[in-house]
Amino acid sequence: MNTNKTTDNTLRHLWPSVMFTLITVVLFGIVYPVVMTGISQLMFPTQANGSIVSVGGKPVASTIIGQLWKSAKYFQGRPSAAGNGYDPTSTGATNLGPTSKKLIDATRSAIAALKKANPNATDPVPMDLVTTSASGIDPDISPEAASYQAPRVASARHMSLDAVRSLIAAHVAPRQLGFLGEPRVNVLELNMALDGIHS
């Protein structure tokens, strides 16, 4: 701006194109992520390494990634379209639209399966337990979805319903900062608490 020097020789810009690419690949493609990894590993090693939970020295899960739970004595997560269910190497959703026959049929069977597995449930069927998550590895369910499963878990564990309900209440994470997202229950943490494991 402070000079009127101009260039019309367009071909001269081929060399900078190659050089600028090379330099910035080194800076932003290598130095930046490597340095950030180093700092992250020093400052937040748990999170940087995937928030892994171990039981008896063996890694069993990541707190941020949902898992498949099938035993009646455990709370179950939402329907998953990731691989064969909760596969983090193949995340996925149904991508079915609102007028899809497949979606309505799948929702109908999910409702039937849920009612069959929870014959003593008294709550209304919670929406999030019969709809597929976006990632297929959703780690959370709504407090209503946990409450719906409480009678089944209580009877499978020969626990009182009140004991299960108070455990749920202790594991409801409220909206972050009071207004962000939705209240939720981390299925892994609730199930570990049922087993008496503390991470």
Add this chain to the structure above:
Amino acid sequence: MTGIGWLQALILFGLVLVAVKPLGAFMARVFQGESTFLTPVFAPIERMIYRLCGVDPKEEMPWYTYLFATLAFSAVGLIYLYVLLRTQAFLPLNPQKFGNLAPDLAWNTAVSFVTNTNWQFYAGENTLSYLSQMVGLAWHNFTSAAVGIVLAIAFIRGIARTDLRTLGNFWADMTRCCLYVLLPISIVGTLLLVWTGVPQNFHAYETVTSIDGFHQAITGGPMASQEVIKELGTNGGGFIGQNSAAPNENPTPLSDLFELWLLLVIAAALTYTFGRMVKDQRQGWALFIAMSILFFVGLVVAYASEAAGNPIVHQLGVLGGNMEGKEARFGIAASSLWAVATTATSCGAVNAMHDSFTALGGLIPMLNIQLGEIIFGGVGSGLYGKLIFVILTVFIAGLMVGRTPEYLGKKIERREVQLAILFILITPLFTLVPTAIAAINPAGLATLGNSGPHGFSEILYAYTSATGNNGSAFAGLGPNLFYNVSMGIVMFFGRFAEFVPMLALAGALAGKRAVAASAGTFTTHSPIFVGLLIGTILIVGALTFLPADALGPIVEHLLMIQGKTF
């Protein structure tokens, strides 16, 4: 809809708003070559880049040289990424031993990243090595974002300068953008994201046996450093297939809010940079206000529709908003907010599956892109898109009152209007023609994920997103040779074909003499002008796209109410 849901949107808007002035003023200083508090840190690297590239940062370029440098750099980047993806199996940092990408997928992905689209026919967690992610995708996230920003700066100079034929130096602008704007925010942002739980490591995937006895591979990689620039540069291509819906890319509602802020903040702040560089802040705020109004109108419709839910599902005896394809931690409000923000800008990252939105909830993201991605818009591309609509609005206003239109002291004449129209026609041309071809072509129908009007919506959304360089999807549409190749071509022209009339227009404006404002000059910062601008944007968008939208989401909405399925 809930009050607390709206509170999230308003707090996000407030956080963006408070950043507009400081970041906008900072960017103006950076691109005018003035020193900032970061100059002592990055000036040595800046000088080293100039020296190695053989560039004189004070050397000025006319519009066609600026264009040529942009295209030459983009061509190098395109070839580089294509070769990288085709050879990743032979390169290091590939702990999962992923193979090379097929030629059509490599082409699609390479074009997608060089154009700032980031359409995902690839699924990162089972396709791309850590090296491809870092030096391929994340590098493009920096540089393709920078290209958009510097072109907007060149366009602003075209308006601000008088009687000059140059628009600045492409290499100096790129260097300053990457070093002073994108890198510092990315460094701080990475640490914030890791703190919320986004992984940042180089481990191979770790297979665990769960408490209930199932095997699961926990994915890893340098995710946080890529996630931050993916949002900040309105790129949107995920490290993980399910993008920011995946809990490792976006683990908590707080990380969600931060990522939303990142993807809006530069585009919003550039309106202030514009005001600063043309020495009239009111002009920048007028643009900001017009865009904010359009943003919230879209949000009302999308949020209301998602909160109302799917009546066909309600008939099965479950009540509530539409949770299909949404994450429990975000819920209806944060998912609707993200869908609107990611399509108002050209980001295209998703935290919920747009394909499973209700008909009207899915219409809004599509419409946002069709309007030209100027509601805040992509970094840079949103601003020059907006300014071209401003020029069209000034022209229409001039016709109404019978005066020669002018904008900020520049007469808007025949050549300027022709170039503006040419620019505006590119979006419908590359959206509607390929959609029509795909809709009557067996290869175009072969990989649809839905039938009925929703199937047509998938095709329309795909080419809308590709032309607009957005990258979000009705993701039920699967990849095949036809879509890999045709969408690659559409993304290419949707980006680069716009550069030509846009920079030519900037060059034409820079060469003009300033005319002094008179009593008859139409003010371009008044509420009336904001209204006219919104009207022009909506009329152009509606006339162009409503017939196509009527065949997809609009008719689907009517059928959904009647309980019809396909």
